[in-house]
Structures are given as C-alpha cells and as structure tokens.
Amino acid sequence: MLTYIKWTFRIVLWTSLFALAHYTLPQHDVVRVVNTYQERQDLGDWTRIFWAQPDDQSANLQNRDVQFIQTVRKKTWLLGFYQTGGEEPMVFRNEDTGWSWPFYFKFDTANLQTEADDLRSVKENPEWAVMTHYGWRNELWSVFPNAVAIRPVESADVTVIPWFNIFFFVFLAVALAFARAAWRQFRERMVDPAVEDASESWDEMSERVNERRGRFRRWLDTWRSKK
Amino acid sequence: MGGLIRLVIFGFLALSVIYVVVSLYSRSVRREKLENSWDEDHPDGGDESARNAYIEAGMHAYETGLRRKLIVLVYIVPAVAAAVLIYLVN
Secondary structure, X not given: OHHHXXXXXXXXXXXXXXXXXXXXXXXXXXXXXXXXXXXEEEOOOHHHXXXXXXXXXXXXXXXXXXXXXXXXXXXXEOOOOEEEEEEEEEEEEEOOOOOOOOOOOOOOHHHHHHHHHHOOOOOOOOOOEEEEXXXXXXXXXXXXXXXXXXXXXXXXXXOOOOHHHHHHXXXXXXXXXXXXXXXXXXXXXXXXXXXXXXXXXXXHHHHHHHHHHHHHHHHHHOOOOOO | OHHHHHHHHXXXXXXXXXXXXXXXXXXXXXXXXHHHHHHHHOXXXXXXXXXXXXXXXXXXXXXXXXXXXXXXXXXXXXXXXXXXXXXXXX
C-alpha cells in the first residue's frame, strides 16, 4: 500500500515538473507564415491561465484583443528534435509577457507581428522561418502557444541547438548540487553535533539515575535481614 | 510598471535568502577547512587556545577577503541575466 502511495506521489510530481518545463521553456518550430490576425478573446474562465498578462490593467479585463500568427509547421517528434516529414497547421498567439511569469520579458509583440507579416509566403514559394515559442496548443480549450521570436532560415532542413535549455538545465543541476552540498554541510556541522550533544547528556543523565537507583537499592538492602 | 516593481521586490527577497544561505555555507566550509588543516599539522591535537587563535585568524582573513565579497554576485548575475534576456528577446 505504502509503495503504491509512494510511486503515485513520485509519478505525479515528476509529471508535473516535466509538464511545467515543457510548457514554460522555449521550443523551436520550423514554420511558414500564412497569415496574421487579431481577435477579441474572452478571458473569464479558468483558461485565463493560458493567456499572458501583458500589463497590470490586463489582470482585471474580461476580454481583450489578442494577435495571432497562423503558420504551417514541419511536424516533429521527440520534443521537436526530429522532423517526421509531414506538415500541420499551427496557430500562435502573440502576446507580451511583460514583467510577469513566464519570464521572457517580451515587450515587442507589435514588432514580432510585423516580422511575421513580412515573412508571409505561399505554398508554391515557401519562405521558412524558425519560430521560438513556449506553451501548448489545445484545440478543445482554445489554447495557443505564445510566439517569442521569429527568424528566417535558408531551408526547412535546419538544426536548431537549444542553447537556452542546455544552459538552463546545467544551471539547474549546479543549483541542485549546491543545495545538496549546503544541506549536508548544515547536517554535518549543526545537526549532528547537536544530536551528539543531546545523546551525550541523555547518557549522562541515565547514568546518574542508575547510580541513584543503585544507592537507593543499597539503602533498601540495609533493611533486609542479613543472612 | 507595477509588474517591474513586484518582480524587483520579490526577486530581491528570493535572492537575499539565497545570499544568506550561500554565505553561511561558504563560512562553514572555510571554518571546516581551517580545522582540518590544523588537525593535519597537529596530529596530537595541539594547544587548544592556539588552535582557536589559528581558526579565528583564518576566519578573519576570510571575512575581509575577496571570496566573501564575490557572494554579492548572487545579486548581480541574475540582474545581468535578466538584462541580457530583455535585450535578446526584444
């Protein structure tokens, strides 16, 4: 029973962490921009969490205009590392993230929309570009990934090295290693000596009690009749 | 603007926690090193007060040294990283 609970807990924890990283960290798509548009979005329900908060006043808005970039992208698998050959439509929202989470510090939505417009191309004469984005696409809940940057590339067959993610995970590993070292140092220098102290004084105390008891017993023995 | 202020305040608080933890850790490691090096030079334990003086002198050198001041990087590096990110993204 306990094993089940432990494993359920572990699986839930790691899945959530993976989902958080997968949602938040930047990913790259090879795309051809088809069109851009702007549409009023209602923000009243729980899917609000999938929309950005570009500035303070937007926190209280029930609806606002959001810019979108319609693209056709190369299908990929394994977190986008391999192209499978097919193509599929992908629509990105284009919103400032401002000073709030996730911390992309994106303020250039209007510029990005212009760049995307500038890169529009037709199927017969495609102009490919690499779109950096974060977030998920979900048709059921109308969730869109947020475009962060776009840059034109020579051909659709490009290898993108995710430098930021590499750096991020190296940094995370270093941070965890430090946290572990700090915790061990704390235990070694602070907790263990304190525990030792406590157990020493416990030993002393029980010794004293034993001695008392011995004396008391000896005193009792004096009342017994001597054989 | 409110977002920036909020980020700066909470970021400062979080970094301050990290700063305190890092400086405590660094000081503790330095003290342990000093203890170990004394014990290596004096396998028999040596004079207790001389040992204390040696460690205190070493800790004083640490407190005034460069290494301790480098912990300020805890504040500087994230700020610079954010600035670089803002520049690169926009």
